[in-house]
Amino acid sequence: MLVDGFGRELTEIRVSLTDRCNFDCVYCHNEGLGDTRGPMAPQDEELSTEAVLRVLSVAADLDVEAVKLTGGEPMLREDLEEIVRRAPDGMEVSLTTNGSMLADRADGLVEAGLERVNVSQDAVDPEAFAEITQSGAYDQVIEGVDAALDAGLDPVKLNMVVFEGTAEYVPQLVDRVAERDGLRLQLIEYMPEIAGHPEWAVDIDRVHEWLAERADRIETREMHDRKRYFIADGDGDGEGMVEVVDPVENTDFCENCHRVRVTHDGSLKGCLNRPRVHPMGELTEAEIRAAFHEVVADRVPYYGEFMVQEDGEWVRNEEYVGERTVVEHISVRADDD
Numbered sequence: 001m002l003v004d005g006f007g008r009e010l011t012e013i014r015v016s017l018t019d020r021c022n023f024d025c026v027y028c029h030n031e032g033l034g035d036t037r038g039p040m041a042p043q044d045e046e047l048s049t050e051a052v053l054r055v056l057s058v059a060a061d062l063d064v065e066a067v068k069l070t071g072g073e074p075m076l077r078e079d080l081e082e083i084v085r086r087a088p089d090g091m092e093v094s095l096t097t098n099g100s101m102l103a104d105r106a107d108g109l110v111e112a113g114l115e116r117v118n119v120s121q122d123a124v125d126p127e128a129f130a131e132i133t134q135s136g137a138y139d140q141v142i143e144g145v146d147a148a149l150d151a152g153l154d155p156v157k158l159n160m161v162v163f164e165g166t167a168e169y170v171p172q173l174v175d176r177v178a179e180r181d182g183l184r185l186q187l188i189e190y191m192p193e194i195a196g197h198p199e200w201a202v203d204i205d206r207v208h209e210w211l212a213e214r215a216d217r218i219e220t221r222e223m224h225d226r227k228r229y230f231i232a233d234g235d236g237d238g239e240g241m242v243e244v245v246d247p248v249e250n251t252d253f254c255e256n257c258h259r260v261r262v263t264h265d266g267s268l269k270g271c272l273n274r275p276r277v278h279p280m281g282e283l284t285e286a287e288i289r290a291a292f293h294e295v296v297a298d299r300v301p302y303y304g305e306f307m308v309q310e311d312g313e314w315v316r317n318e319e320y321v322g323e324r325t326v327v328e329h330i331s332v333r334a335d336d337d
């Protein structure tokens with residue numbers, strides 16, 4: 001198990017399988033790499049199937065428990081099912097997708113071993129949906145979500161990025177998850193750091209307040225102090241669950257961040273909000289392992305006062321980081337492959 005200098009264990013990786021996407025959501029941060037490319041653009045820098053599997057295998061050796069496959073749009077890769085099928089035993093595999101290609105492939109993905117799916121859905125109205133995603137695939141997404149539920153992937157999490165362009169649709173999405181069994185809603189605070197347009201941000205506390213009033217019951221989870229709002233449907237015979245993911249300026253969020261990211265072109269990234277990437281070379285097992293060690297050793301929380309000035313020098317803020325955990329360096333030999 002790798003642990004960073006702030007005591008955060010590495011338990012999860014997000015692997016971007018491509019930076020191509022058939023949507024062009026106005027808010028998209030593309031995993032911190034800037035704009036996505038169109039779906040037809042050449043894919044020469046994308047990790048090969050074998051390279052992705054090698055990364056997963058090294059991660060599993062390092063006790064990483066879960067992988068989330070993402071993009072761009074990961075379903076543009078035809079080897080997605082193969083990657084899911086050949087992922088290391090015991091590693092939980094989930095997928096974040098725009099859902100537009102899910103209808104025909106949900107069954108096959110479940111057969112291959114997919115355990116969970118997040119589908120972006122920012123509106124329940126086709127016109128608003130088209131405006132936000134710059135695509136006309138609303139019906140396909142709805143079919144995709146239904147297919148995922150039919151294939152047994154419940155709970156299916158709907159991801160909604162809350163910003164100026166979507167805030168008015170929150171009540172409708174909340175109603176939808178209350179009415180439909182198997183759906184959950186994640187309201188994700190808009191992160192302006194990479195997507196630009198800070199003026200699009202909305203006050204997420206107001207969303208919490210609105211939910212607290214609307215909810216029939218509220219649970220607080222220990223991790224991140226995160227709340228779960230349960231909303232009864234109109235007939236009172238079911239309920240939907242809504243969570244708010246609010247990382248912006250949230251020191252607890254970064255303190256509980258246990259993930260690194262793999263870019264579509266084979267680099268490791270220790271934090272979504274930091275531009276720094278660490279190429280994994282030709283992607284031999286030894287190079288991948290060395291990169292994991294270095295990137296984890298280098299990880300620093302993004303939100304929070306983890307460094308303070310003392311006598312003109314920058315030092316760790318012990319109040320924020322607690323006791324320092326020493327990262328164990330394991331040397332990598334060239335013949336370690």
Ligand code: 5AD
Nearest residue numbers: 027028029120159188189190191195
């Ligand atoms: N702010 C917050 N979340 C974002 N996502 C993409 N861009 C942003 C952003 N600027 C999230 C969406 C999408 C997932 C892949 O990343 O929820 O579903």
Ligand code: SF4
Nearest residue numbers: 254257271272301302
């Ligand atoms: Fe996000 Fe904070 Fe983790 Fe960076 S350190 S990826 S900002 S949660």
